[in-house]
Amino acid sequence: MTNIATAVWAWGGRIPAAGIELVRSAAALAVETGGELGVLALGIGARVAADTLRAAGADLVLTCEEEALDTAPGEAGLAALLASCDVLRPSLVLLPADSLGRDWAPRLGYRLGAGLVTEVTDWSLEDGRPVFQRLVFGGKAIATMRVAGGVAVATARPGAGRRDEPPRAGRGEVRDLGLAIEAQPNWPRLLRRQAEERQGPGLEEARAIVSGGRGLGGPEGFIPLEQLARTLGGAVGASRAAVDEGWAPPSWQIGQTGKTVAPDLYVAVGISGASQHLVGCSRAKTIVAINRDPEAPIFDYARLGVVGDWREVLPALTAALKEMLAD
Ligand SMILES: Cc1cc2nc3c(=O)[nH]c(=O)nc-3n(C[C@H](O)[C@H](O)[C@H](O)COP(=O)(O)OP(=O)(O)OC[C@H]3O[C@@H](n4cnc5c(N)ncnc54)[C@H](O)[C@@H]3O)c2cc1C
Known part of the structure; x- marks a missing residue:
């Protein structure tokens, strides 16, 4: 026991x-x-x-x-x-x-x-x-x-x-608990709290996450990702490569040096599937990958994979989902 x-x-x-x-x-x-x-x-x-x-x-x-x-x-x-x-x-x-x-x-x-x-x-x-x-x-x-x-x-x-x-x-x-706690002068103090500005749920709470990587090719690639995330009622994440490029804020980074998430659905778009990224998302119940390289390692972990250019796949997926959810 x-x-x-x-x-x-x-x-x-x-x-x-x-x-x-x-x-x-x-x-x-x-x-x-x-x-x-x-x-x-x-x-x-x-x-x-x-x-x-x-x-x-x-x-x-x-x-x-x-x-x-x-x-x-x-x-x-x-x-x-x-x-x-x-x-x-x-x-x-x-x-x-x-x-x-x-x-x-x-x-x-x-x-x-x-x-x-x-x-x-x-x-x-x-x-x-x-x-x-x-x-x-x-x-x-x-x-x-x-x-x-x-x-x-x-x-x-x-x-x-x-x-x-x-x-x-x-x-x-x-x-x-019945414990009186008096803060001691040598205790580190919390000076301020700053809430992240984000529409929709935070990454740790979201049941669906749509994450973008270097394959998006630029910050504008995150716009259709946000549309898909909104359709799913979820949040947007990013690989470190996308964050390092300055396309997404550091608070969106998922992985070994970013956040660990465990949503029901994790959609990885233009992300190769490096082990340091997977550490952060491997507890997702379902991983869906969109990548134009059929050999990308992310496909070894994804339950569903689409081999193709995200520019074609993502708008079609978002439109289909919107239609399904409207029914
Ligand atoms: C100590 C350490 C810590 C790290 N921590 C993290 C971390 O916390 N998080 C993290 O993510 N990484 C981390 N990394 C980096 C990690 O090793 C990878 O470099 C990074 O995850 C790669 O990001 P990516 O998949 O976006 O880019 P890439 O590996 O460059 O992959 C881009 C993918 O996009 C695909 N693609 C390109 N164009 C298209 C298109 N038009 N349509 C569809 N697919 C396309 C390509 O086929 C490719 O698979 C860490 C590395 C180290 C050494």
Whole structure:
């Protein structure tokens, strides 16, 4: 039996889609191990999110609404995590592989005397203990790792451990963590938040992503991509080559040095399929590739592929989709 702990941000009672997904994946693992899932909900308004977390599979929701989480999220979040582990006594702590999760995981692991596995893309159970998978050598190979004994701390990439079946509803008991956190003068402070200007969903939340690469030939190539993304209610992404060319902003970059995404549908247009790009999109449920080179590596990963010039394929695809969706 493995009791699992995880943490999500819940400002204003709203849990980001990536947080819900992590809770659902952790809940599915808890069911397999016969353990319980405890979720630490962080931020003012966390109590309001308890129902959402129960529906996603949380057995116990610990809330922490301390002001310091806003001004010093790294240190205050770590303090809350440590306190929550005292309550939950987990064998496994699953954290998101985002900037704060990556900051917390090694420090939490050290303090708990735990084994650490980072950037996990999937997991399974062997002899009742979780076995993790992570990509290595720039995504060219998969390493299978297990923490030999004691507590394990792992950071999970978007889509890790995702199962298609709906989660069981957890017990959903709600408790206040009961920890007063006072920001210390030497704690790094968050100076400002800047929201990305983007119409439609963000890349991490989008169920459909249309991504463009060097094969677009210029920034104007992103205009039809945006039309397709809008038709699908999704977001636009880019390869590093397209970003380096200055055709798309860095925040759109998908891959090893960009974002990791796990949408239902990922349409790669004029992208060759370098391992560093695939690391960022390989958890998509369905990859569709449009490329004029039939030998492009992306076709090895795509469920559907169109060999052709995007200038011809994309407008026809968008028009056909619009027609289908209008019916
Ligand atoms: C340390 C490191 C980190 C990296 N991180 C990332 C990362 O995070 N993300 C990332 O994407 N890359 C990353 N890269 C770069 C990566 O190795 C590739 O160079 C990059 O992904 C290539 O981008 P691309 O597929 O758009 O371009 P290309 O490899 O040049 O491919 C362009 C494709 O477009 C096709 N094409 C051309 N014209 C058309 C047309 N008219 N219609 C249809 N298809 C067409 C071509 O056949 C070709 O397959 C990284 C590299 C390193 C070394």
